Amino acid sequence: MTLAAANLLLRAAQRFATIDFLYQLCALRHIHLLLTVILATVIIYLIRRPRAVYLVDYACFRTSNECRVPKASFFENARLSPFLRDSTIDFIARVLERSGLGEETCLPHAHHYEGQDCCLDEARAEAELVVFSSIDDLLAKTTFISLDAIDALITNCSLFCPVPCIADRIMNRYKLRRDIRIVNLSGMGCSAGVTAVGLARNILQVLPWGSHVLVVSTETLGPFYYKGNTRSMQLGNILFRMGGSAMLLSTCKNKARFKLTHVERTLVGADDGAYRCVYQEDDREGNIGLTLSKDLMAIAGDALKANITATGPLVLPTSELIKYLLFSAARKVLHRRNIRPYIPDFRMAFEHFCIHVGGPAVINSVQLGLGLSDEHVEPSRMTLHRFGNQSSASVWYELAYIEAKGRMRKGDRVWMIGFGAGYKCNTAVWVCTRPSVDAKGPWASCIHRYPVNV
Incomplete structure (x- = not known):
């Protein structure tokens, strides 16, 4: 081989080596680019991923014998009222007998005597009694968290909204931080407690990790006793009783009792019938009261169905979802509307159910619609019997009843179902992370007597 040929081969080899190096460099750059994209995607996902929200603890207002109103006393006050006709008194007696209420439910002092008048100061005193007692009990349970650690406060009371509001009164009483976020909800009805929990979850998503939100739910009854003779408005007087609760939520799992996995809000207020089914207004005599429509149960059922449709795919096991899809497909393919739609078995998704105690009809309707056993609705019926409808x-x-009975276990799932004016059906799903070590609370003095036959 000549020298020229050797040089030519050498230059060709060098050229091929350079091209191979460039190919390797390009491949390396592609790998680096791919790794960078993957890393950026993971970082963005972790940043934008919703934070887990936990219930650190909760407390309920413990009623006292001073506020107790047996059914005989309630009826006697109605009988002595100068405003009520005999037909209205007979109606109250019939509903009271079938109300599911026991003899230990409580009403504010303004409802304990003939006349039922309540001034603003008495209404404030009632609200403060319930709210401050609940918060004090909660703080006693969560001594490891200081008041300065509370970053937001949410209160809900539908009927009573004084100036300053209840949230401001709490801030003044407990001397909370000046930069705390405050939200005061009103007029949202009995489902406002679940609404407040959902709002707390959203606020915790934008606050620094480890922040805390205090949620307080109550209803003030004193100034809203109905003095007229419209029967649909008298139902509120008969069923509603004193009560309140305080909850502390956080994004920190440390010492938390429950994990919030889902909140679903269903609003059907665009329909005029649903909008007016729970409506505060004047009767023909000018008395303010809360009207409950005769279509309330049907509207509540429709709202619950819509809520179940949204919640079911997130909580039900695959087997139940497949059954539901097969039944739905069969109805459409066969054009047989007489085939009843399949109702998923929610007992496979939840161990415990907390159904709003709107009254026996509400509890029975939900039990029938979801196919629940008497044990599943026992907490609702017993709460109605012992405490009444506490909104x-x-x-x-x-x-608290479930825990006082010792039925809560780690990993158990709880479904809270609330109905409210507007009309709304709001639900929350909790998973127990740390069962209660004691059964103290609103049921401490009477849990040994329950369940009772209603």
């Missing part, structure tokens, strides 16, 4: 706070008394 937005009632679901927390039901949760």
